[in-house]
Amino acid sequence: MGNDAxxxxxxxRLAVLREERGWSLDQxxxxxxxxxxxxxxxxxxxxxxxxxxxxxxxxxxxxxMSRLIAEVEEGGATLVRAAEQAVWTDPASGFxxxxxxxxxxxxxxxxxxxxxxxGAAIDYAQPAVQGMEQHLWMLDGxxxxxxDGVIYHLQAGDxxxxxxxxxxxxxxxxxxxxxxxxxVCEP
Numbered sequence: 001m002g003n004d005a006x007x008x009x010x011x012x013r014l015a016v017l018r019e020e021r022g023w024s025l026d027q028x029x030x031x032x033x034x035x036x037x038x039x040x041x042x043x044x045x046x047x048x049x050x051x052x053x054x055x056x057x058x059x060x061x062x063x064x065m066s067r068l069i070a071e072v073e074e075g076g077a078t079l080v081r082a083a084e085q086a087v088w089t090d091p092a093s094g095f096x097x098x099x100x101x102x103x104x105x106x107x108x109x110x111x112x113x114x115x116x117x118x119g120a121a122i123d124y125a126q127p128a129v130q131g132m133e134q135h136l137w138m139l140d141g142x143x144x145x146x147x148d149g150v151i152y153h154l155q156a157g158d159x160x161x162x163x164x165x166x167x168x169x170x171x172x173x174x175x176x177x178x179x180x181x182x183x184v185c186e187p
Contacts, residue, residue: 006072006086006087006088007048007049007088008045009072010049010068010069010072010088011042011043011045011049013068013071013072014042014043014049014057014068015043017057017061018043025039025040025043028057028060031060032056032057032059032060033056034053034056034057038053048091050090050091050092050093051065051090051092051093051095051097051122051124052092052122052123052124054068055124055125055128056125058128059125059126059127059128061128062128062129063128063129064127064128064129064132064184064186065097065128066099066102066103066110066112066184067103067128069086069088069097069099069102070086070099070102070103070104070110072086080099080100080101080102085098085099085100085102086098086099086102087099090122093116093117093120093121093122094116094117094120095114095115095116095117095120095122095170096114096115097112097113097114098112098113098114099111099112100112100113100181108185108186109183109184109185109186110183110184111181111182111183111184112181112182112184113179113180113181113182114170114178114179114180114181114182115177115178115179116143116170116171116172116177116178117172117177118141118172118173118174118175118176118177118178119172119173119174120171120172121169121170121171121172122169122170122171123167123168123169124167124168124169125167126166126167127164127165127166127168129164129186129187130164130165130187131163131164131165131187132163132164132184132185132186132187133161133162133163133164133184133185133186133187134161134162134163134164134182134183134184134185135159135160135161135182135183135185136154136159136160136161136162136180136181136182137158137159137180137181137182137183138154138155138156138157138158138159138178138179138180139156139179139180139181140156140176140177140178140179141156141172141174141176141177141178141179142154142155142172142173142174142176142178143170143171143172143178143180144169144170144171144172144173145160145168145169145170145171146167146168146169146171147160147162147164147166147168148165148166154178154180163187
């Protein structure tokens with residue numbers, strides 16, 4: 001599936017989530033701290049969602065970003081071929097997220113591959129789900145990951161295990177991109 005088709009489905013799903021709650025754009029703006037104009041442009045398909053924007057919306061809706069992306073994808077096959085894995089690119093940072101093993105009803109864990117270009121950073125104000133267990137395994141490059149105010153300098157082969165409660169920051173100091181895998185486990 002092309003990235004444009006996936007993005008359109010993602011935008012539609014975000015609109016449905018708002019409508020299911022009976023919220024106006026003004027109410028969603030108030031709940032998320034995202035301007036009404038930005039939300040309106042997003043729902044009309046005039047702008048692409050960034051990782052930070054999706055993070056804030058997922059927090060308001062109380063679901064992990066990976067769950068949102070999985071809801072956009074079709075099917076629920078046990079075998080997820082590489083060509084069928086949803087890939088999303090953040091237009092603001094160049095961050096690429098691949099749903100290696102998307103959520104599946106009855107299973108509590110999923111795998112997400114991340115690639116963050118050298119010099120790029122992504123901040124999340126708070127997790128969508130408090131206490132979510134994560135295991136971040138560095139495959140290549142370096143990543144400065146800030147968790148609870150502590151910066152962890154991760155290199156290839158390192159694994160950071162934690163429960164997510166507060167703000168986080170992914171930052172790639174370079175010179176190479178950061179390539180990692182995150183195992184996400186619902187609490």
